[in-house]
Amino acid sequence: MELRIENVGHHYGGGPVLDRISLDVAAGEVLCLVGPSGCGKSTLLRLVGGLEKPAEGRVLTGGDVPEGCLNPISFVFQHFNLLPWRTVSGNVSLVLEGRLGRAARREAIADVLARTGLSDFASALPRQLSGGMRQRVAISRALATRPAVMLLDEPLSALDAQTRELLMEDLVGLWLREPFTAVYVTHNLAEAVRLGHRVAVLSRRPGRVREVVTISTPLGERSAATPEVAEAQAHLWHLIRDEAAAADRTLADA
């Protein structure tokens, strides 16, 4: 399934947040959104996911959803948003209940936990898990719905640098095994150039698309040392450096 963002604009309480954003995401493509903090990239993701209504413009989906898709657009959140009173398998089960029978559910949970390496933790509670494992549970939950599009809202920002590196490898592995369409919001340029087929750079508030950088090296062959990846990262930093500095000096409610 592909995604089209058409002239989307949004404002909170008078101040414009997003200004005529237009972006296309092809099926099986990972589009990264980067920009200085407060540029409205997470807001854009919520608009795409239908959690907020755009003030202007619209978000369209096209093409067929994959077979057995239970929730065409599934989120992975920065702070995981796991139910603390449910076990790992219970948290995955939450999004399948009422849609799959008991046996099908058990099978789907076992399958997705095996894919994310969580099988041994099926009956653990979120509080017993490290941040990285919690985010793996949240990724499993999203994958379990067989989504047509995954929306990842700074999924690695709450994790430490080493865990982030490991999860990046996991995400690349998951995509290689079964390519998914995704919009990936981050403020970390290293993540953007490792995971994105294209990287859209937003300006500071009100967010506009400044440039879309395409990186042609296949996801599986990328590392921080790959020349194209390193170049893209330097270019992206050049694009947002001044914006980031200016955004840093902005009062929150001004």
Place this chain on the structure above:
Amino acid sequence: MPERQATGREVPFRGGGFAPKPVRWVGLSVFAVLLAAWEIGTRTGWIGNLTLPRLSGVGQVFVDLYDSGLLWQHLLPSLERLAAGAAIGAVAGIGVGVLIGLFSLVRAGLVPLVAAIFPIPKIALLPLFVIWFGIGEGSKYALIAFGTFTPTVVATYGAVDNVDRGLIRMGQSFGLGWFSIVWKIVLPGALPGILSGLRVSLAIAIILLVAAEMLGAEYGIGAYILEAGSLYDLERLFAGVIILSILGVLTSWLIGLAERALLAWRE
């Protein structure tokens, strides 16, 4: 490279504290010391027997109460009133509290009303309840239920308000229905706040139980205390008060059990 030598002063420790931890037996020791002082004081005459009855005398009252079967005759109706009244009040309170937490219109309509009812001493309304529900059990249930209701409402809607909105957005993003979100996310998330609210509500229920039984009850802890009080029979008065204390400790313990069973997912 300059010579490294530790100079003489040790860095003073200035952390620690501000972390209460459970200390065993201290609570019991405080009770034991107080009770011992009470018994010794009354025996030696240091505390006059018009000031306080003897502890052993109060114990004797308990033995007599138990032997004569009067203990159960007073305790059972009280427990029944407490259970029925508190159950009605708590269930209604949790229901209304959840509705206030979920619907803006209900909130706008009922929060000021609850704020107006909360500070009324419910005991003052006992005559009204007697007129409405009769002198029998009805007015007693109503008084206890009404007194339990308001604090439960306030605790419940506060607990619903405190449920992590991120979890609710998560439920919506996965296409969960409204009932699923309420049943699987809002209610479990509000449960810790509701249970700690019930601790307060049930203590209030015990206070009101006594108040209700002081009016037109033949049996019951409240009636027993009232009778002892009017005869200035301090030993029996104390026996009644101690039963109330035990009742309070018991309900608190029961809530603790419920918390451990239902909220095992917290630490």
